[in-house]
Amino acid sequence: MSDDPISFLPLSPATLHILLSLAAGDRHGYGIMQEVARQSEGQYKLGPGTLYDNLQKLMNQGLVESAPPPSGDDDPRRRYYRLTPAGRSVLSAEIARLESVVREARLHLRIESPGGAV
Amino acid sequence: MTRVLYRWLLWLHPPAFRREFAGEMLWIFEEAAPEGVAPLFADGLLSLLRQWLLRSPPWKLAAAVIGGVVEVTAGGLGGLLFMHAHMSARLAAAPLKPPATPADLLAMDNFMHLVMWVAAGLVLMVAALVSWVRSLNGRRLDRLAAGPRPIRDGGSGGPGALRAGGVGARAVTGGKSSVGTGAKTGATEIIHA
Numbered sequence: 001m002s003d004d005p006i007s008f009l010p011l012s013p014a015t016l017h018i019l020l021s022l023a024a025g026d027r028h029g030y031g032i033m034q035e036v037a038r039q040s041e042g043q044y045k046l047g048p049g050t051l052y053d054n055l056q057k058l059m060n061q062g063l064v065e066s067a068p069p070p071s072g073d074d075d076p077r078r079r080y081y082r083l084t085p086a087g088r089s090v091l092s093a094e095i096a097r098l099e100s101v102v103r104e105a106r107l108h109l110r111i112e113s114p115g116g117a118v
Numbered sequence: 119m120t121r122v123l124y125r126w127l128l129w130l131h132p133p134a135f136r137r138e139f140a141g142e143m144l145w146i147f148e149e150a151a152p153e154g155v156a157p158l159f160a161d162g163l164l165s166l167l168r169q170w171l172l173r174s175p176p177w178k179l180a181a182a183v184i185g186g187v188v189e190v191t192a193g194g195l196g197g198l199l200f201m202h203a204h205m206s207a208r209l210a211a212a213p214l215k216p217p218a219t220p221a222d223l224l225a226m227d228n229f230m231h232l233v234m235w236v237a238a239g240l241v242l243m244v245a246a247l248v249s250w251v252r253s254l255n256g257r258r259l260d261r262l263a264a265g266p267r268p269i270r271d272g273g274s275g276g277p278g279a280l281r282a283g284g285v286g287a288r289a290v291t292g293g294k295s296s297v298g299t300g301a302k303t304g305a306t307e308i309i310h311a
């Protein structure tokens with residue numbers, strides 16, 4: 001397992017959304033799906049198969065781990081997940097990369113746009 | 119009914135994945151079913167294919183494909199035997215007398231065409247299987263020769279969005295590899311060490 005967050009980039013959209021949804025706090029699978037839909041304003045919807053395929057991969061990579069359920073949630077079917085420090089580093093690195101992409105895209109669009117507006 | 123079907127779909131997943139996540143997936147299905155089950159089934163089918171084709175060790179898939187080929191072959195041979203018996207009985211009931219009637223000639227012609235197509239199909243199927251298994255083994259050997267990889271693959275990019283190459287593109291030159299992100303383009307640049 002590489003320790004360098006850069007080696008995990010670029011993240012796939014599903015991976016990025018899952019890590020983002022877990023950045024705010026521990027969530028169970030359905031909570032992650034709902035948070036991803038909320039973040040993308042309904043444009044990106046994860047199915048359970050895609051979600052758990054990515055969660056399995058992220059857990060194997062040490063970016064996500066199981067978390068104890070919060071007090072009051074005793075439904076054994078719900079399993080909670082959380083970001084590891086490594087996962088948070090990878091997410092930060094991806095956000096920095098995306099910021100660079102957006103900055104560059106804005107620059108090019110401004111140059112190539114007929115009116116000069118973005 | 120749909121719950122039973124979805125449960126059956128989950129049951130078809132590889133055992134390791136099923137043991138770890140099937141319970142949660144079924145729970146999510148129950149929660150999300152009122153919004154429509156069609157996307158859930160589509161996602162389940164994609165997941166099934168992804169788990170077997172991309173996430174399982176190749177030998178399991180190879181064994182499954184070989185089993186499928188054996189079944190198809192047995193079915194094809196069974197069909198041929200049936201056709202042969204059918205045609206024999208028909209020819210025996212109405213033996214050919216020179217000159218053969220146009221209907222008999224047509225039936226024989228159809229039979230020969232069927233035999234040729236089935237044989238060609240079987241040969242193509244076996245050739246494709248052999249080629250595929252060899253390419254899988256070749257890729258595996260390449261990976262072993264390249265040394266340990268920290269990341270197995272990149273996963274899927276979303277429902278139906280399968281991505282080759284993993285989360286990080288990697289180039290190996292002279293036994294060294296390096297991956298970085300281009301500051302200007304934002305794309306992954308591959309640095310040959």
